[in-house]
Amino acid sequence: MSVSEHPELDGALIEERLSTLGDDSVARLGVTVALDTCDAYVPSDPSDDTSHVLKIFLRRLEGNGLTTLAAEVCLYQNEPDNLRALRNHLIDALLKPMLARGRAKGLISQPVDEDTQTEIQSILHEVETVPRDATLRNECLKRDGGKCMVSQYWSDTWEEPSQGKICSTNCAHCIPYSLSTTNGSYIQTVNIATIWLAYHRYFTDLQGAIASESINQLPNVMTLMDTLHKQFRKLKVAFKSTGVQNQYAIQWFGSAERFYLRRILPPTVQFSAHNGDENLPDPAFLRCHYILAEVYNDMNLQNLSLKVLPTLPPDEKMTQNDELSFISGAGDESVEDTAQDMKLELRTSFKG
Numbered sequence: 648m649s650v651s652e653h654p655e656l657d658g659a660l661i662e663e664r665l666s667t668l669g670d671d672s673v674a675r676l677g678v679t680v681a682l683d684t685c686d687a688y689v690p691s692d693p694s695d696d697t698s699h700v701l702k703i704f705l706r707r708l709e710g711n712g713l714t715t716l717a718a719e720v721c722l723y724q725n726e727p728d729n730l731r732a733l734r735n736h737l738i739d740a741l742l743k744p745m746l747a748r749g750r751a752k753g754l755i756s757q758p759v760d761e762d763t764q765t766e767i768q769s770i771l772h773e774v775e776t777v778p779r780d781a782t783l784r785n786e787c788l789k790r791d792g793g794k795c796m797v798s799q800y801w802s803d804t805w806e807e808p809s810q811g812k813i814c815s816t817n818c819a820h821c822i823p824y825s826l827s828t829t830n831g832s833y834i835q836t837v838n839i840a841t842i843w844l845a846y847h848r849y850f851t852d853l854q855g856a857i858a859s860e861s862i863n864q865l866p867n868v869m870t871l872m873d874t875l876h877k878q879f880r881k882l883k884v885a886f887k888s889t890g891v892q893n894q895y896a897i898q899w900f901g902s903a904e905r906f907y908l909r910r911i912l913p914p915t916v917q918f919s920a921h922n923g924d925e926n927l928p929d930p931a932f933l934r935c936h937y938i939l940a941e942v943y944n945d946m947n948l949q950n951l952s953l954k955v956l957p958t959l960p961p962d963e964k965m966t967q968n969d970e971l972s973f974i975s976g977a978g979d980e981s982v983e984d985t986a987q988d989m990k991l992e993l994r995t996s997f998k999g
Contacts, residue, residue, distance in 0.1 A: 654729035654736070654958075674714045681705055681720035688730060696951050697727075697734040703945045704737050707938050712849035732958045740845035742946075743953065744826060745939045746882065780863045784818040791870040792921030796928075797897065797912055798872050814872040819879055820862065821869070821932035822846075822853070827862035850938075852931035865926035869918075878903050885940035886916070886933045893918040893927055898937065900944040 682705055688698040701720060708716055716737075723729040793805035795816055801809040802816040826842060839859050847854045857867060871879060878884040883903035886895035894917045899909055918927045946953075 654723060654726070654732035674717070677717040677721060678705060678713060681717040684720050684724040684730075687724075688727060691727065691731070691957075694952075695731070695956060696949075697731045697956065699949055699951055700734045700738065700946070701730065703942055703949075703951075707941045707945070708849060709934075709938065711851040715848060728958045731956050735955050735958070736845075737849075738953055739955070740842060741849060742939055742942060744842050744846075745823060745936065746943070747823075747825060783863045783865070783868065786865060786924075787818045787868045788816070788870055789922050790865060790920050790924045790926065794870065795872040795875065796869050796918055797875060797916050798908070800872055802870060814874075816870050816872055817876045818868050819871045819876045821867050821928060821936050822857055822862065824862055827859045846935070850931070850935045853935060856929065856931060865924065866929035867932050869928045875908060875912075878906060878908075879936075882936075882940040882943045885937040886928075887937050888930055888934065889915060891917075895933065898940070900940055901947055 682702060685698040685702045685705070688701075690697065701716075704716060705713065705720070719733055720730065723733060788802055788805065793807060793809060794801055795814060798812075798814065800812045800814040800816075803813050804816065826839060826846075843858055857864070861867075875884065878899075881903075883900050883906070885898045885900070887898050888894070889896055894915060896915050897909075897912060899906065903909070920927055
């Protein structure tokens with residue numbers, strides 16, 4: 648089974664467009680033009696939410712990743728099929744991996760651009776199976792002083808004497824641990840390599856900082872109480888930088904806005920190390936999680952779906968027995984419903 652590919656056929660076209668958006672003011676204009684392109688988009692049918700999804704990503708992505716997406720949307724302004732394919736790609740390659748967290752199955756489609764295919768093959772040699780590391784969990788707990796970094800409740804596994812409230816805790820990954828694991832199969836290894844190429848494309852601060860083989864690093868983990876960790880995994884809670892080093896505002900989304908912990912926890916939290924190890928959660932990793940939590944919440948508010956949209960004109964759509972039959976797995980479920988039983992069948996085909 649496969650998932651939608653990125654529409655780019657020539658990486659040079661995107662690079663050329665990006666070069667014209669190098670100046671900040673020009674980049675902002677590019678985003679404005681991209682948003683106007685979305686407004687002018689004509690849906691192929693009532694279920695076509697391409698314009699809404701693209702605008703959400705354009706309003707939430709930042710920096711070079713935003714500039715890249717704006718350039719892509721502008722490039723395809725007269726190509727509605729490619730805009731739909733880009734919409735599918737953003738959901739499949741960015742949002743679903745963050746939500747799936749450990750449920751990766753199926754084949755991710757490969758880019759048609761030969762240069763990008765070569766890059767993925769290169770990444771394949773770097774992908775390793777990274778075991779869940781008890782040592783990392785212990786190092787994380789020591790760095791965090793034996794407590795949940797947010798509630799400051801003691802972990803029930805902390806061996807040193809403690810006073811005060813105690814809770815069960817987990818070592819939470821900012822960038823999902825599932826983006827490191829493989830079952831030894833070629834398909835899943837290709838999946839991981841392809842996903843990382845997408846994350847590095849739209850979240851450029853991750854380049855050189857984290858990849859499949861370095862997922863288990865202290866800056867990517869934090870000790871969280873179990874109940875808070877579950878909300879973090881579901882993109883119901885995230886941490887937004889206040890501009891002060893290692894200080895974050897706790898952001899609640901959707902039903903979590905009524906979550907009982909919100910009444911207990913402070914509105915902001917200051918992360919600090921308790922053992923002299925300054926490898927605190929990386930702001931770039933937390934920002935990636937936060938942005939995708941915003942995207943997911945925006946899609947929920949607009950009742951948008953995670954399903955893959957057909958990119959072909961109505962008279963050219965394939966039957967359920969053809970290549971695109973895999974989309975029936977998502978059906979017409981809402982974002983919330985689809986996420987509950989999501990399979991990471993991501994087909995990312997961006998180039999450049």
